[in-house]
Amino acid sequence: MKNKKNELTKNQKIVLDFIQKSNKPVKAYSILSNVSKKGLKAPPQVYRALEKLIEVGEVHKIESLNSFVACNSKCIEPNxxxxxxxxxxxxxxxxxxxxxxxxxxxxxxxxxxxxxxxxxxxxxxxxxxxx
Amino acid sequence: MKNKKNELTKNQKIVLDFIQKSNKPVKAYSILSNVSKKGLKAPPQVYRALEKLIEVGEVHKIESLNSFVACNSKCIEPNxxxxxxxxxxxxxxxxxxxxxxxxxxxxxxxxxxxxxxxxxxxxxxxxxxxx
DNA sequence: AAATATTTCGTTATATTATAACACTACCTT
DNA sequence: AAGGTAGTGTTATAATATAACGAAATATTT
CATH class of the missing domain: 3.30.1490.190 (Ferric-uptake regulator, C-terminal dimerisarion domain)
Structure with a gap:
């Protein structure tokens, strides 16, 4: 087993939280500047959180906008x-x-x-x- | 009428030609370095050609790869x-x-x-x- | 618990992708 | 030939994304 408690880490929660509160796709650097007061100060911190969130299906990337949205949890198709x-x-x-x-x-x-x-x-x- | 002879310009032809010869999606900066001997020396020259080529349907952008391919001219759907x-x-x-x-x-x-x-x-x- | 492995973290630097802005040129239309 | 539009060459810079590294935290094995 990779991770006993299958929970998001602090940084991942912070990023997800911000994306969920947005009603539009958000850009990585917009996320960064909006959560910088919570301690995420450099791009890799945001991109790493995004990578994980996408992996677990909480977030999708909108390729044509280079932006990210929270999954509305009505995803019919997992893939x-x-x-x-x-x-x-x-x-x-x-x-x-x-x-x-x-x-x-x-x-x-x-x-x-x-x-x-x-x-x-x-x-x-x-x-x-x-x- | 915008342009009597609806032809591509020299730069546009150079870029299209290179994309057509590639058997894979190509990146803008790869195009640039490959056609630099033909006179295109700066990114805007490539991106401007790409913009036009996409507009007229000769080239498509693969968003998830940030890459460009020539239309295989079997495009069923114009949009x-x-x-x-x-x-x-x-x-x-x-x-x-x-x-x-x-x-x-x-x-x-x-x-x-x-x-x-x-x-x-x-x-x-x-x-x-x-x- | 101690040792080991794995994942995450913070950080700096840099790579990659794309556009703004400006002066100039070529061509088409009238 | 005058004016318009699109294209050109150029410099600079914006926007997006990752490499690399050592420290810290968390899990797994012993």
């Missing part, structure tokens, strides 16, 4: 992420659609081999930006 | 990209699957609004790496 991203304001929400998740999980390439993970980013315009 | 990426060697191929492309293009969120674009990255292990 895949689906996000809708507003092209105008970057507002991002995790999409929980069983059909879509199943379609992607079951998808096989030409050779019939299945994939082990996926990341889908859907771009559109959010309600507020349309209005 | 969406689908790539399979080998987790082990980064070998990337554009996936041309009509069903999947249609499913994604037609996908609507909870409110019934359609998206204007998407980017799907499928992660797996390529033939060579499996062997």
């Amino acid at each position: 895949g992420t689906i996000f809708s991203i507003c092209k105008s304001c970057d507002q991002t929400t995790e999409v929980s659609n069983a059909d879509l998740a199943k379609f992607l999980s079951d998808f096989k390439d030409m050779n019939g081999t299945q994939f082990s993970g996926f990341n889908l980013e859907l771009f559109g315009t959010c309600k507020s930006c349309k209005a | 969406g990209t689908i790539f399979s990426i080998c987790k082990s060697c980064d070998q990337t191929t554009e996936v041309s699957n009509a069903d999947l492309a249609k499913f994604l293009s037609d996908f609507k969120d909870m409110n019934g609004t359609q998206f204007s674009g998407f980017n799907l990255e499928l992660f797996g292990t390529c033939k060579s790496c499996k062997a």
